[in-house]
Amino acid sequence: xxxQFLQIEEAHRKFIEEQHIFFTGSAGPEGRVNISPKGMDSLxxxxxxxxxxxxxxxxxxxxxxxxxxxxxxxxxxxxFATRPMILRTYGTxxxxxxxxDGWAELAALFPSHRSARQIFDVSVDLVQTSCGYAVxxxxxxxxxxxxxxxxxxxxxxxxxxxxxxxxxxxxxxKPTGVPV
Numbered sequence: 239x240x241x242q243f244l245q246i247e248e249a250h251r252k253f254i255e256e257q258h259i260f261f262t263g264s265a266g267p268e269g270r271v272n273i274s275p276k277g278m279d280s281l282x283x284x285x286x287x288x289x290x291x292x293x294x295x296x297x298x299x300x301x302x303x304x305x306x307x308x309x310x311x312x313x314x315x316x317x318f319a320t321r322p323m324i325l326r327t328y329g330t331x332x333x334x335x336x337x338x339d340g341w342a343e344l345a346a347l348f349p350s351h352r353s354a355r356q357i358f359d360v361s362v363d364l365v366q367t368s369c370g371y372a373v374x375x376x377x378x379x380x381x382x383x384x385x386x387x388x389x390x391x392x393x394x395x396x397x398x399x400x401x402x403x404x405x406x407x408x409x410x411x412k413p414t415g416v417p418v
Contacts, residue, residue, distance in 0.1 A: 240368040245286035246327065250365055253325055254283055254315055258378050260291075262358075263312035264304035269410035272300035278381055282347050289313065289327060289360040290344050294385060295353035295397060295405070299416055302333050302356055303408035306415055311360055318376035322369055329362040335417050353389045353397055355405065355416055 243250070254260070258277060265271040274296075281291040291313075293301065305311070311331040316324045333356040334341050344357045389397070402418040 240366055243365040243367075244363075246283060246289075246362060246365055247286070250325060250367070251283045253317070253323065254281070254289075256319075257315040257317065258381070259315075261314040262291075262301055263314065264301045264308075264310070266304045266307040266408075266410065266412060269408070269412070270300075272298075272304060272408075274301065278385070279349055287329075287362045289362060290347065291358050291360070292345070292348045292351065292354050293333075293356045293358060294351055295355055295389070295400065297404060298409065299355065299405040299414040300408050301358065302405075302414040302416060303410075303412045305331055305333050305358075306413060311358070313360065316370050316373045318373060318378070322371050322373060324368045324370040324373065326366045326368075327360070327362045328364040328366070329360050331358050331360040333358055333415060335415070337417060351389070352394060353385070353392075355401065 260276050260281060262274045262276060276291065281289065283289050309330045309332060312326055312328050314324065314326045334344060335356055341357065345354065398418050401416050405414060405416045407413055
């Protein structure tokens with residue numbers, strides 16, 4: 239039931255843009271595999287082989303740490319609405335931080351967010367779709383405002399202090415490269 243494609247086709251882009259949540263998958267050469275849900279207005283398909291997503295402050299920073307060791311990444315979307323489908327993109331990625339070349343250009347694609355830690359720039363080399371027949375129906379209500387409330391209650395220095403405390407290493411003790 240699955241199909242593979244060498245690039246993101248227009249129907250894939252449309253499906254991705256319709257979803258309210260996506261999942262990231264990454265792993266270093268050793269240690270734990272990380273799968274993380276992402277939402278908000280944080281992802282853009284820039285072409286048939288390129289996706290960028292803005293990573294906001296979170297309780298961990300596994301993806302950034304993994305990419306310092308192995309630059310592979312998988313992104314996944316699944317439909318909880320009418321049309322059953324799962325779509326995965328496979329490829330390599332790099333993390334850009336606020337002081338890196340290219341940050342300003344990519345950050346301009348997204349709403350401004352004070353807690354943006356990285357932008358992940360993904361080069362897609364394979365797209366796979368599968369049926370999604372067992373994915374349950376779920377109804378989207380709205381984005382959560384919890385992240386924005388947390389950010390609004392912090393100064394920029396407090397956000398950086400949080401990064402220093404919580405986001406400098408993976409759960410396996412590997413560095414993440416987040417500047418503080």
